[in-house]
Amino acid sequence: MHLPSVWFGLIAVLFVGYLFLEGFDYGVGILVPFLGRTDQERRALVGTIGPVWDANEVWLITAGGAIFAAFPDWYATLFSGFYLVLALLLAALIIRAVALEYRSKDDRPQWRARWDELLVVGSAIPAFVWGAAMGNMLHGVPINAQMNYVGGFFTLLNPYAIIGGIASLLLFTLHGALFLSMKAPLELAKRADQAAFRIGWLTTLFYFSFVVLSYYFANLRVRLGVDPGPVPVLAGFCMIAIRFVLQRGLRGWAFALTGLTIVLSTISVFLTLYPRLMISTLNPRWSLTIYNASSNGYSLMVMTIVAITVLPIVLVYQVWTYWLFRKWVSMDDAFHY
Amino acid sequence: MTVVGLARLQFGVTTIYHFLIVPLTIGTALQLAILETIYWKNPTPKMRALLDFFGRLFLLNFALGVVTGILQEFQFGMNWSSYSRFVGDVFGAPLAVEALAAFFLESTFIAIWIFGWDWVSPRLHLWSIWLVAFGTSLSAFWILTANSFMQEPVGFVLRHGRAEMVNFFALLGNPQLWVEFPHTEIAALATGGFFVAGISAVFLRKGKHVEEFHLSFRVAILTAAVASILVIIIGHEQAQHLIVSQPMKMAASEALYHTSSLHAPWTLIAWIGPVRQVNRFVMAIPYTLSILAYNSLSGRVVGIDALQHLYVHRYGPGWYVPPIVVTFWAFRLMILTGFLMAAIALRAIWLEHKGILLKASNFLRVVSWSIGLPLLGNIMGWVMTEVGRQPWIVFSLMKTADGVSPTVPMADVWITLVGFGGLYGILGYIDTRLLIKYVRLGPEANEPESPHPPLFQVVNPTDS
Numbered sequence: 001m002h003l004p005s006v007w008f009g010l011i012a013v014l015f016v017g018y019l020f021l022e023g024f025d026y027g028v029g030i031l032v033p034f035l036g037r038t039d040q041e042r043r044a045l046v047g048t049i050g051p052v053w054d055a056n057e058v059w060l061i062t063a064g065g066a067i068f069a070a071f072p073d074w075y076a077t078l079f080s081g082f083y084l085v086l087a088l089l090l091a092a093l094i095i096r097a098v099a100l101e102y103r104s105k106d107d108r109p110q111w112r113a114r115w116d117e118l119l120v121v122g123s124a125i126p127a128f129v130w131g132a133a134m135g136n137m138l139h140g141v142p143i144n145a146q147m148n149y150v151g152g153f154f155t156l157l158n159p160y161a162i163i164g165g166i167a168s169l170l171l172f173t174l175h176g177a178l179f180l181s182m183k184a185p186l187e188l189a190k191r192a193d194q195a196a197f198r199i200g201w202l203t204t205l206f207y208f209s210f211v212v213l214s215y216y217f218a219n220l221r222v223r224l225g226v227d228p229g230p231v232p233v234l235a236g237f238c239m240i241a242i243r244f245v246l247q248r249g250l251r252g253w254a255f256a257l258t259g260l261t262i263v264l265s266t267i268s269v270f271l272t273l274y275p276r277l278m279i280s281t282l283n284p285r286w287s288l289t290i291y292n293a294s295s296n297g298y299s300l301m302v303m304t305i306v307a308i309t310v311l312p313i314v315l316v317y318q319v320w321t322y323w324l325f326r327k328w329v330s331m332d333d334a335f336h337y
Numbered sequence: 338m339t340v341v342g343l344a345r346l347q348f349g350v351t352t353i354y355h356f357l358i359v360p361l362t363i364g365t366a367l368q369l370a371i372l373e374t375i376y377w378k379n380p381t382p383k384m385r386a387l388l389d390f391f392g393r394l395f396l397l398n399f400a401l402g403v404v405t406g407i408l409q410e411f412q413f414g415m416n417w418s419s420y421s422r423f424v425g426d427v428f429g430a431p432l433a434v435e436a437l438a439a440f441f442l443e444s445t446f447i448a449i450w451i452f453g454w455d456w457v458s459p460r461l462h463l464w465s466i467w468l469v470a471f472g473t474s475l476s477a478f479w480i481l482t483a484n485s486f487m488q489e490p491v492g493f494v495l496r497h498g499r500a501e502m503v504n505f506f507a508l509l510g511n512p513q514l515w516v517e518f519p520h521t522e523i524a525a526l527a528t529g530g531f532f533v534a535g536i537s538a539v540f541l542r543k544g545k546h547v548e549e550f551h552l553s554f555r556v557a558i559l560t561a562a563v564a565s566i567l568v569i570i571i572g573h574e575q576a577q578h579l580i581v582s583q584p585m586k587m588a589a590s591e592a593l594y595h596t597s598s599l600h601a602p603w604t605l606i607a608w609i610g611p612v613r614q615v616n617r618f619v620m621a622i623p624y625t626l627s628i629l630a631y632n633s634l635s636g637r638v639v640g641i642d643a644l645q646h647l648y649v650h651r652y653g654p655g656w657y658v659p660p661i662v663v664t665f666w667a668f669r670l671m672i673l674t675g676f677l678m679a680a681i682a683l684r685a686i687w688l689e690h691k692g693i694l695l696k697a698s699n700f701l702r703v704v705s706w707s708i709g710l711p712l713l714g715n716i717m718g719w720v721m722t723e724v725g726r727q728p729w730i731v732f733s734l735m736k737t738a739d740g741v742s743p744t745v746p747m748a749d750v751w752i753t754l755v756g757f758g759g760l761y762g763i764l765g766y767i768d769t770r771l772l773i774k775y776v777r778l779g780p781e782a783n784e785p786e787s788p789h790p791p792l793f794q795v796v797n798p799t800d801s
Contacts, residue, residue, distance in 0.1 A: 051452040054403070055444040058436065064410045065433035072425020072499075079414030079421075080742040086411060087753045091760060094404040098764060101400035105771050148418070148744045295426040299502040306434050314441045321445055324456055336451055 003300035004290035005275070007070035010307060012270040014066055016263050018059035019130065023262050024255075025053040027176015029096060029123025030169075033116045035180065035191045042116060043104060043335035048183040050337050051325045053100065055318060057093070069303050073147050073293035074277040081141065081149025082133070085156055089129045096122025104337050124169060131168025134269050135161035135210070138218035140279030145286050147293070160210075160217040167210040170203035174242070175262060178255040181246075185331045193246065196254070200243050207239050207261075218272065228271040235264035340747050341738045344416040347754040349723075351412065353716055354761045355405040360715050362402045363477060363522070364529015364560075365395045366470035370463075371556050377463045386780040387549040391533060392451075393775050399447065401768055408757065410436070416750065420730055420740030427493050427502040428483050435479035443472035474522055481518045482508055487731050488722070489513035489582050500734060513582060516575040517722075523568045524718065527678060528711035530561030534685070535708035536776060538701040546780055547695065555689065558704075562682035569675050573629065580630045580638065583732060585648070586725035588641045589659045590668040591626065592616055596640040601626035606669070611661040614642075652733065659727040667721040674714030681707050 028049050036042030049056075068075040079086050095118050103115035139160055142151040177199070180192035211232065238260040246254040273279070277293055280286035294300065338346075369391055376384040410432065413421050421428075446465040453462055485508075486493075492507025493500040502508070534557035537550040579587045587593075591604060594614040603625030607616040627636040641658055648657040685704060688694040694701075726732055730740040 051448040054448060055441060057407075058440045058444050061407065061410050061440055062433070062436040065429065065436040067429075068414065068421065068425055069429030069433035072422055072429055075414045075425060075429065076418035076421040076742075079411050080416070080418035080745050083415055083742075083745050083749050084752065086415060087749075087756065090408050090411060091756060093407050094760065094764075097404045097407075098400060098767075101396070102767065102771065105397070106774075146743075147422075150744060153749075295429065296496070296501040298505075299426045299430060302502070302505045303430055303433060306430075307437065310434075310437050314437065317445055318441070321448060324449070325452065 003297060003304060004070070004294040006304060007066070007294070007300060008270070008274060008277075008290050011063055011066050011070065012267065014059055014063035015270070016266045018056070018063055019262050019266055020259050021056035021059060022053070022126075023172045023175045023259075024179035025049045025056055025176070026123040026127040026172045027174065028180060029100075029119045029176070030127065030173050031176055031180065031192070031195060032119055033113075035184075035188055035195060039109070039112060040331060041185075041188060042112070043337060044185055044188060044329050044331055044333070045180060046100065046103070046119075046337040047329045047333060047335045048180060050335070051321060054097075055321065057097070060093075066303075066307075070295055070300060071277055071288075071290070071293045072295060074288055077143060077147050077149055077278055077288055077293075081143070081151070082136075082156060084153045085129060085133070089126055092122045092125035092129075094122075096126075100337055104335065127172040128165040128169045130165075131171075131210070132156065132161040132165035134168070134266075135164030135214075135217070137278065138214055138269060138272060140281040140287070142282050143278060143280035143286050143288065144282060147286070147288060150282075160213050163206060163213060164210045167203070167206040170199055170206055171258065171262065174199055174203045175255070175258040178242075178246070178251065178258050181251045182255055183329055185329060187331075189251075193251075196246060197243075200246075204239055204243075208236070211236065226271045226274045228268040231264050231271065232268040235261050235268060238264065340745070340750060341741050343747060343750045343754060344741050344745075345737065347416060347750060347757070348412065350754065350758050351405065351408055351761065352723075353719065354765070355402070355409055356715060356719050357712055358398055358402040358405060359473075359477070360521070360525035360528045361532055361712065362395065362399045362529075363470075363473040363525035364527065364711075365391070365398065365532055366466070366473050366529070367526055368529045368533045368553075368557055368560065369395055370466045370470045371560075372553060373463050373466050375552070375556075377459055380459070383546075383549050383780075384552075387546075387553060390775075390780040391536070391553070394532075394536065394772055396447075396451070397768055397771050397775070401764060403444075404764075405761065415753070416742055416745065417730070417740045418742040418745075420735065423499045423735055423740070424486070424731055425499075427486055427490075427500050427508065430502065430505070431479045431483040431486075431508070435476050435483075439472045439476035439479060443469055443476065446472065474525075477522055477525065478518055481521060482511070482514055485511045485514035485517055487729075488517070488726060490731055490734055495734075500731070512578060516571065516578045520568060520571045520575050520718075521715075523564045523571060524711060524715055527561050527564035527568055528715060530557045530559075530564055530682075531678065531704075531707050531711050533557035534561055534682075535705040538704040539776060540779065541695055542698050542701040542705075549780065551695070554685075554694075558682055558685045558689070561678065562686055565675060565679035565682050569679060572672075572675065576629050577631070583726065584639050585641070585644045585657060586659065586664070586722075587630070588639060588644055589661050589725055590664040590721060591638065592661050592665045593626075593638060593640045594642060596643050597626060597638045599627075599635050599637055600624050601630070601636065601638050603629060607665075609662045609665050655728070655736075657728060659725045664721050664725045667717040667724065671714050671717040671721060674710045674717065678707065678710050678714070681710075 028045060032042050032045045036045045099115040099119040099122055103112050103119065136156050141149060141155065144150050174196055177192045177196040181189045181196065184192060238257045242254050242257045245257060275290045277288040277290060369388065372388050372391065376388055446468040449457060449465040450462065450469060453465065489511060490500065491511050492502060492504035494503050534554050537554035537557060540546050540550040541554060576587070592607065592609045600623065602621035602623045605620045605622055607619040609616055624634050626638055627634055630636055630638050645657055649655065681704060684700070685694065688697050688700065728736050728738070730737040
């Protein structure tokens with residue numbers, strides 16, 4: 001068993017879990033003030049993710065810890081290199097979590113309106129950043145021989161990355177709308193459906209723009225890691241199928257399809273990268289790979305044992321919470337948030 | 338200010354803020370678990386209202402602990418990338434285990450605790466708060482495992498210019514960890530005890546809800562008393578370990594420029610003059626430093642000059658003395674808060690034993706103000722341990738100045754320092770305001786958090 005590859009895979013799994021789960025949380029956060037007209041409606045919308053969003057976010061924290069433990073150089077280069085972007089992302093996550101926790105702690109309408117605005121901003125920023133980050137990861141960034149990022153903030157804000165960011169922002173919003181269409185009270189679920197139809201075509205447009213651009217900017221033929229083969233094609237089919245499934249009123253399936261689009265796209269990105277972690281645009285030999293950036297074998301072995309012991313338990317109780325809180329949210333509920 | 342100075346300031350500000358909240362939530366989680374156990378045995382509406390009341394306060398703080406923790410997970414890489422490359426092999430593992438084992442546990446079961454009142458059995462609900470309490474302490478254990486490596490590196494070899502892990506169990510058995518973790522964990526339990534006791538005291542003084550708050554007061558003050566005494570004892574153990582593992586930290590915390598006499602006195606207060614290496618207006622207790630260091634009336638404690646000389650010999654040219662004024666006063670303030678906490682908690686128990694606690698209005702006011710004591714003590718302890726380790730980021734292996742990110746511009750560090758500093762300030766203000774608001778509202782402000790909805794909802798078509 002090649003441990004660096006195992007950890008590359010495990011980190012991919014953590015990101016897949018994070019983007020699938022927090023993806024709809026972000027979407028719901030973005031949609032709350034647009035779909036909810038009264039305060040009670042907004043509380044119902046937030047209530048759909050109430051018991052799960054916090055644990056969903058832990059997937060990201062765990063991915064961060066796993067990157068640190070398994071590939072310290074990746075951790076160091078990525079977070080010192082994408083410094084301001086990461087700071088923005090973290091500030092957004094902080095504001096978003098506090099907005100969720102504090103919005104209903106005061107009755108004043110201005111108080112709640114202000115937190116709802118912050119909830120939208122705090123959800124939209126990470127939703128955008130991850131697509132943009134994927135763009136930059138696929139395209140590569142200026143990394144020198146000492147593994148240090150030598151570009152600036154605006155190096156990361158190139159048109160390709162921005163299209164990727166808009167695509168992920170829209171995709172997560174759609175994912176959130178379809179989640180609401182399953183979980184929210186009927187009237188709100190209908191509005192979520194309408195929102196899904198309204199942004200669906202735009203999402204498809206930006207998604208495929210990003211895919212097409214990837215063929216040029218990610219320069220796949222030269223730099224391809226593992227040929228992702230049918231995976232991105234399947235992701236594309238899922239993306240197209242969402243509309244038709246939703247028109248037939250198959251809400252669960254529609255949600256599953258946005259989920260699959262997210263999962264398969266993330267897998268495609270990781271396959272394309274493998275065995276590289278960060279591509280250097282200055283010199284391919286300066287790229288970070290699972291070979292030159294990993295922890296030593298002993299460290300990885302310890303972590304592997306811990307992960308295969310603990311992760312299944314975590315999965316069991318996470319799945320169990322989703323089962324526990326599986327019911328539709330009703331307008332008559334009294335909401336914590 | 339240099340990039341290193343700025344990066345340190347940024348890390349200090351964000352970490353101290355995080356550490357202000359986290360021990361409080363660790364300790365309060367245990368208080369809630371005990372209170373819910375009492376409720377589980379005898380479920381009365383009053384007890385439930387009390388539980389909900391402290392639960393509301395807990396969740397306000399818990400949210401801040403969680404969000405400030407997000408930054409912690411990533412900022413080693415942001416500002417300290419050279420450090421992260423150097424120690425990631427060893428240091429990353431406990432962080433990853435912390436997230437995997439503790440954060441998932443906390444976040445999942447806190448949700449069950451908040452939302453699950455009518456969805457899970459009372460027994461499972463009780464389990465979930467105990468699991469939250471366990472998760473918060475587990476998290477403390479793993480992050481302190483990582484920190485202990487910075488204080489006392491073990492279980493590694495230097496290879497390829499970095500520290501690589503060779504023995505995970507050496508990390509877990511790090512002697513530093515087994516003084517640092519109990520000391521910090523028990524201080525956290527004391528913090529929670531004083532928080533619940535202090536809030537309860539407000540109601541006892543006003544004569545409102547006396548029955549419930551008398552109960553929570555007794556539980557909390559007992560925890561606080563036991564924890565405060567233990568924290569002093571373990572603190573003493575830790576000081577004795579410090580003499581062996583990081584004597585320079587001890588010497589700096591004592592402002593001991595030259596090696597002490599055979600019967601070393603302990604300086605209670607003094608005007609510290611680190612430049613001329615002379616302290617004035619010294620008030621000292623004879624023999625006490627020897628006792629502190631060796632449990633004996635006699636024993637020399639090595640001074641700063643001798644250690645500086647030794648370290649130059651051992652680690653090459655350089656200045657190995659941490660900031661003396663800061664560590665000296667941090668150490669004393671920590672000790673002062675510890676003894677005050679123990680005294681106040683014991684006095685409360687004495688008054689309770691005599692049956693005159695409820696009439697001791699002024700004393701109850703003191704207990705309420707004491708909520709701040711452990712918070713101050715925690716911060717001072719943390720400052721002493723981290724500032725006192727300087728100039729090292731990993732003791733004896735890497736200096737702080739070498740750990741900083743080489744390519745992050747100063748302007749960027751300023752942006753995040755001011756940005757996160759400002760954000761945390763605003764959040765702290767809002768949190769405090771909300772805490773005060775909910776304390777004023779008292780247990781009556783019982784929002785109907787879960788009114789027994791049906792498991793499968795029948796959708797009403799006229800529902801809008």
